Amino acid sequence: MDTMHLDTASKVLAYLPSRGTSSDPLYMQLASALRVMVERGELRGGEALPSERSLMKATGYSRVTVRSAVEDLFRDGLIYKRPGAGSYVSPLVDQPLSVLIGFSADMQRRGARASSRLLEKSVGAPRPDEMVKLGLSSGETVVRLSRVRLADDTALAIERAVVPSGAVDPDTIAGSLYDALRASGNMPVRALQRLRAAIADRTEAELLGISTGSPVLHIERHAFLANGRAIEVTRSSYRGDRYDFIAELKLES
Structure with a gap:
């Protein structure tokens, strides 16, 4: 032995x-x-x-x-x-809050294999709150992309992204949404993120392979182009047992 x-x-x-x-x-x-x-x-x-x-x-x-x-x-x-x-x-994933990076690129730099399980990819009318956040008029449409994100075949997060339909062709989105946005000239350069601790409901638990009531992090990302135009709203649920978000704090002078 x-x-x-x-x-x-x-x-x-x-x-x-x-x-x-x-x-x-x-x-x-x-x-x-x-x-x-x-x-x-x-x-x-x-x-x-x-x-x-x-x-x-x-x-x-x-x-x-x-x-x-x-x-x-x-x-x-x-x-x-x-x-x-x-x-x-299982390795615990630490993501710095100061870095704007997509899931696929984040997993790649850690040596993990990123993959997705597609839940929805469609084009349709934005909800009222999405119209406000993306600066859209009532006649415009959005691309909706909902996926379970996996690292080495283990589910880590549920991502539900919404972008203006003029920003990206849905058919060009394969693995990384940010790769498709970059190819179309609409890669965001900054983002605001709001994090909230929560417990997994039944749907989240089933998709993430965890028990109902397990800790999750609900995250909303609001991303912008260099000219200030809003380009992405993504709402995510991350497994609380596998994901840490790290922030560096400095004393204000």
């Missing part, structure tokens, strides 16, 4: 309740202990989870108990599986 895996597995004992002090099933106690290790950085993103055998040896739990704990972490997106190579801790 791999000594490193056994050493890591043995650390879980510090986070398990004493025998008989918890009414939770053993698999839930083990899953909770592993979560704490991830939160404290003792198991880092991309690091292999201790094998079932090493966890069994360290805790004395049965294979069924250990496997149930691992499956619980997998369902919550805390780990991912590599066929034939075991389970690994």
